[in-house]
Amino acid sequence: MDRRSALRSGSPGVQPSRVQPSRVQPSRVQPSRRAFLAGTALALATAACGRSSPVGAASPAGATATMRIGAIPDQDPEVLQRLHGTVAESLSAALDLDVTYSPVTDYAAAVSLFRTGDLDLVWFGGLTGVQARLQAPGAQPIAQRDIDESFHSVFVVNAATGLAASDDLRPLAGLRFTYGSETSTSGRLMPAYFLQQAGVDPQGFPGGPGFSGSHDATIALVASGTYQAGVLNEQVWTSRSAEGSVDPAVVQYARTPGYHDYHWLLGPQAPPRFGGDVAERLTGYFTGLSADDPGDAAVLELFGAGSFVPARASDYDQIEEIGRSLGLVS
Amino acid sequence: MDLTVGPAERVAVVGASGAGKSTLLAVANGAVPPSSGSVEVLGQDPAVLRGPALRRLRARVGTVHQHLELVGPLRVVHNVNAGRLGSWSAARAAWSLVRPQGLPEVLGALERVGLADRVFDRTDTLSGGQRQRVAVARLLLQDPELVLADEPASALDPVLAGRVLELLAGPASRDGALLAALHDPALALRHCDRVVGLSAGRVVLDAPAAALTVADLAAFYGAPA
Amino acid sequence: MTAVAARPVSPVLRRDRRRWGWGLAALVAVGWSLLAAVDGEVVNPAGSVQFGRFAAAALSPALDGAFLGVLGTAALVTVAYAVLGTVLALVLGAAGAVLVARTTWGRRRLGWAAARGVLAVPRGLHEAVWGLLLVNVLGLDPWVGVLAIGLPYGAVTAKVFADLLDEVPRGPYEALLAQGSGRTAAALYGLVPQAAGGLLSYAFYRLECAVRSAVVLGLIGAGGLGYQLSLSFASLRWPEVWTAVYALALLCLAADVAGRAVRRRVAAPRRGADVLSRDRVLTAAVAAALAGVVWSWWFLALSPASLVSARAREQAGYVLGAAWPPAADGDLLREVVRQSVVTVQTSVLAIAVATAGAVLVAGVAARPAGRSARGRRVAGSLLRAALLLVRAVPAPVWALVLLFVLLPGVLPGALALGVYTLGVLGRLAAEAVEEADARPRTALAALGARPSGGWLYGVAPQAAGPALAFALYRWEVVVRDTLLVGLLGAGGLGALLASRLAAFDWAAVTTVLLATVALTLAVDLVSDRARRALR
Known part of the structure; x- marks a missing residue:
């Protein structure tokens, strides 16, 4: 993927100031108004001089190339989001680039920001990564965790249902059931697919399925009995079980087959800005992170990974197909 | 100030603005404690009473306030019925807002002030003089022993003013008493037995009405001592 | 006494049919x-x-230094958004109020209804929706948060300001018109002073609402307390959620207290000497408000250029192209x-x-x-x-x-x-x-x-x-x-x-x-x- 193909595809993610300088000329602007605007802009630019916003990124057309990264982790988002400096610094040191981390918690907002080119490198879930690639043609997967090659979800039930662990998903159809977040791959998309495969209508459950919003909320809602069953990311389930923080009323019912999930995705505008080999350098950085190095280990731990491995676009073909069939990808 | 009002007395309080008429009435109905000295109302000191005992005493004292203190958004009937809140239970008071209680008595009181046809109107649609008469009707329904009235006829024509003062003097004719702040000397002389003049919070005149003339009082209003 | 001798009447209690x-x-x-x-x-x-876990955590909020530090910075972001969002809303509201007040339109009801209808569009969308739409146009720009609060609030404020102006007694205004004043001058002397208390009170109420809305905006990457709150909420870390809630409550309280102090002073100005003396508290309040705006602008590093950039226009074109026709x-x-x-x-x-x-x-x-x-x-x-x-x-x-x-x-x-x-x-x-x-x-x-x-x-x-x-x-x-x-x-x-x-x-x-x-x-x-x- 290079800049020319991005242009041909008419991607709005391309920086307009670089590729369409002629179109930004206003046809007729009254001189006085223009002077006023320029004056105001100058005054305010001076006021904001030497300061970058605590919430936004600098102008994308800024002189220095700063790579803006973001992540929407599934598990313990507050830990990563509050320790994001670790990731940004490690990446910055390894690639000799300015790296800033942008806080986003909403899946849709992250995809949109990727499309607009405000985020160069984002840690997406399987489904959101597909959505982002479709909206920003030319985006390329960089790396995934070792566990993401074969990720699983677990179906959990409230012990009061009396259901014993089984591979048969059909008994779940008659229970009040909740997914996690609506565009979560492990909390919604893949479980819905496997339910469908087992002959259970994924939108069917009594009263309609709930969307708890997060994996931890799913555990709590099944524990309370409000929903009798739910589904969540196996990583979260294992981690919470190990911590001993899971209410004994919640028991594992079934485990899904493996699928691809989280990965780092690089925006199409990045190679022109950071050099054509930036994708390779990033993949090299991530796959080179070693648990033996204390600095690397800190980064790996934030992502709950043993190591990173390369990711290919074809890894997510199945997810795209399922997303289409469930109306989540259009 | 040392002032005693006895049974069956009708006392007019006169004085220039700021002389202390309203304060005297407020102290008498227990709304304001005296800064020094003591007050005895119907044989009791309101300053030492609490709770139901205080309420029972206050139910025996009726006041027509200078600014009336009626509730504009309420219908006339409720503002008049409010005179009986001292004797009504909370539940009855609440229910009356839904179905007005004791309507015949309310109508009777309003008829005596000539407002019976306005019983179900919103009070804030009434004129100043009409509202003054609603306040008097409330007092009639309360049927107190001591009547305190602060300029009760200020917005009324002479005929109505006389009628209202007669009504307020009703309790006094049955061994109660009337203490009224008035700014119309003629009214004070015609309807009261005794006139007390105040100036800067002191009693400067205390004489039977029969011994005074309108001119005496006019001089009183004209130049504050 | 014949004049008042009441003839027997028997009025009926007529319930107000409309109200019933x-x-x-x-x-x-x-x-x-x-x-x-x-x-x-x-x-x-x-x-x-x-539920008990949530409730019990209210008594044991997270108080470790690192988290409090994070919340402190987040609170500043929230304040900056709230201040700028409110100011924008008040400016838009004051201008909009003129457009939608009955006073402006007089008997031209159609124009009035049309102006009112136009306002319903920005008002009908929740701040979070505005935020998400603006993210798609402006990207990761601090304007997103400011506009997401300012635009819908501006429309609401315009409506409320117009209602306040329309509801004050019109006598003084008409009297000024009758003596030959222009309509603007008459409104300034005859309507605005009467509504001033209500207008001011509403402005501070908006500030408090803006603080709470800034929290909703945290969800879409605008940062601030809401962002931290939603992170902790996703993992159900109730003690942290409560700390954020308390921080938020403190900000709301500050807005409320400031509003009360200013309103009291405006309602009951202190009697000065014969010169028209300025009330120090009010002068300080105005200075603080101005300083707050300047600081917020600097803190968020707002740049008006990004609003009119070619990129913003292009992204707006993309969203509109995808969104229309419905x-x-x-x-x-x-x-x-x-x-x-x-x-x-x-x-x-x-x-x-x-x-x-x-x-x-x-x-x-x-x-x-x-x-x-x-x-x-x-x-x-x-x-x-x-x-x-x-x-x-x-x-x-x-x-x-x-x-x-x-x-x-x-x-x-x-x-x-x-x-x-x-x-x-x-x-x-x-x-x-x-x-x-x-x-x-x-x-x-x-x-x-x-x-x-x-x-x-x-x-x-x-x-x-x-x-x-x-x-x-x-x-x-x-x-x-x-x-x-x-x-x-x-x-x-x-x-x-x-x-x-x-x-x-x-x-x-x-x-x-x-x-x-x-x-x-x-x-x-x-x-x-x-x-x-x-x-």
């Missing part, structure tokens, strides 16, 4: 919504453990109608719960006018603090924790919104009680009425009108807020919108947003009629 009609309609609406919400079992007692397939339209009904039911229940609660707490929550017993003052302070906390907990959090103890359906969402709205409405109703004339109640006490009687006959009739008017105003807000609680089984247009946004189905998003705007407009019309019947 509205009352009956309200009862029917609540009953209908309740029937839809209470369908079989609704309570889930087993969830009280989970989707109109039968399935979607049927779903929109079905979910609109759910939204109405949720909002009716929520506002009914909030109004009932507000009526119950208003008396105690109001600051007593004169002297009062110590117990009464303590109870009042506690209740006001509770209301503050109740509205500082964001509606989505209420929705989840109530879902622990209630079974899925309309009820938990409606109750969550109801509780949250109670926090707002309880405060407004208490203020209506404080502003009621205290003298009738004193007069009733003087004739021996019980406290309950004094309340029923002296205070309630005065406060009921304004309090109900607030509730009807707030109903429109609740309709928009249903967006925040829809996903957790409550359904409604909010859930539909979230699912279409998640799939980036922009054409369907447009359809749902149009339905939301139409619903908001309808609710506004109904509540406007009802308010007029109350007057």
